[in-house]
Amino acid sequence: MEPRELLEALVAVVATLSEAAATVSGPYGDVLLAMSPWSLHKALGTFIGHLQDTLGHPGVTSLGRALAALRANQGATWAHVTAAASAWRDSVATFEDNWARLAREATELRDTCRDTATREATTAATANTLAGDLKDKAARWGTSLDSLVATAWQLPLALDKEEVASVVAAHDARMEAAANEEEAATKAMEEAVVAANKAQAATRREQRAEIALGPLERLVAACDKATTFPRELQRQLGDIEAALKGTNEASPDVPEALVAMVANAERLWEASARLATRHLVGALGDIRRLLSSRPGGHAVAEWCQRATEDIPKLLQGQ
Template sequence: MAAHYVTAQENMVELGQALGREEGAEVAAEHEARVREDARVDAREVTTATMVRQRVEAALGPLERLVTVCEKATAFPRELQRLLRDFEAALKGTNEASPDVPEALVAMVAKAEQLWEANARLAQEHLLETLQDINFYFTGDLTSPSDCEVAKRCRRATEDIPRLLQPPECPQSIPNVSPVSVELQELSPALLQPPVAVVATLDDLLATLPRRDMMLLRSAESLHWSLADFTRGLWATLYRIDGTWWQQNVSSDDDDPPISLSQALDAYKSTPGTPRNRVTTVVSKWQGSVATLLDSWVQLAGAATELSNTCREVATEAADRVATATARAMELQHKAACGRRGPRW
């Protein structure tokens, strides 16, 4: 660049000598104007790259929270897995010829189904719709609700969790036994809160990051599409706790209408000679659904960790871009100044 600049200055001197003082000054002024415009372009790039660096660095905090809340969301399927394991073990002690099903087994099934139903209603009534609202980051839909509206929706979802955990007034599929209502009242709201926190944290993250058209960095493109993949994965995970999806996957036979675990247990309890494997088949299929849900949350936590790594790469690249553009702008400003003080013809 220095050699190029020296050559340009020599050419200007020769041109000035050939054209005379007035024409040479005009050529020098045009050259200085071009150099100054290039310096302004670099200065604008410094400003943009600085903003990108600051915002992606600020996004590292929400990304760390995103990893944490995704990991906490695995508590719900893990609790269901524990209940199903305990139920399956206790079921083996019953007599098929004349089953005397302990009330504790009935209460265990009721608790598991109530947990699943509460989480499904949370997704249906709050989270899926709220997640749809924050999709404007990827679609550029200017009619989408503001970040503030998404935060309000998440707060309402959290406030609604105690209601969702209330035992049904007239449970249709759960046998009428006294321990059930007592057991259902002990459900922990903490099991349902992490999915709401995931949606709220994702919204905070997208509000922190600069727009895609402002990033101007190679790694930023990767960050954008990774965020889009994470959001699609979150949507699929929330859909997996939808009650309809579960009912279609938990049945004793593909040709039979879907039945709940409590219905299978009630039939086993009330009809002597009913094979126990009808209940265990439903348990096995439910365990598969719960395992799928757990795996989804684990994968989301891993994806959030990868997002953090990508975000750090963007911050590093932005810092390098700032340093390069700053040095280039200063050099161009110096060239413009030298050109203004250049040789007199």
């Protein structure tokens, strides 16, 4: 990837994160994540914090200054240059680890959101089945109740004393059974309503999770692409350290090729730091506001547009 594309990949992560936040913004857009104490709001807030820490790396290195001091015979030695290169490589290694962590977090968030949608779909289906079964039971009990009541009131017209007592007892038994059937039918209908409401709530939660899943898929892809940036810096630093091993430490002469390699790597490193401080950190603040539906969230696209337009100047050290 070209330097411009490497920096654009960082902007893309912020832009995609904004899309994910927009899908769940506001107090009623949150998603409770399956098998996790977190909600999507809280998880995205943590991700924003980690991204801000990663983007805000120190841009200035001491390697270029050490080479310049060596060339100007201002007390620097090749040992100073080597130490500066090693320290920078440690910083870039931390930067790479942080981006790898962000990529893992995005993947875990996407997977958890997908699991949540699946869980809620299962909950809705189970509750709908239960509601249907309860309604069927209530209907059967209702039919039975009608039959019992009709039978209970079918009394013979001519009965002797003993027969009357027997019929009355049978009538009372049928009426008691009818009352029990009515109570069971009423309870079944009440439980069916509860189950139906549970199904509707689970369906709404499933839909929110499904809506968030698309932007989270794109966030995973954006983070994976952004990890190319620290890997490219590590590659360039590897070339610089290989060139340092081939230098004559007894000579103060600094190869022009080495100077150019360091300048290119430092320009990319410092451009990413300025990109963050000028544009991306501000955009992340607006994404936080977007999550809570506070004013300012719609400015994220403008931040990212200005960041993309500024990249050529940043690569020129402006």
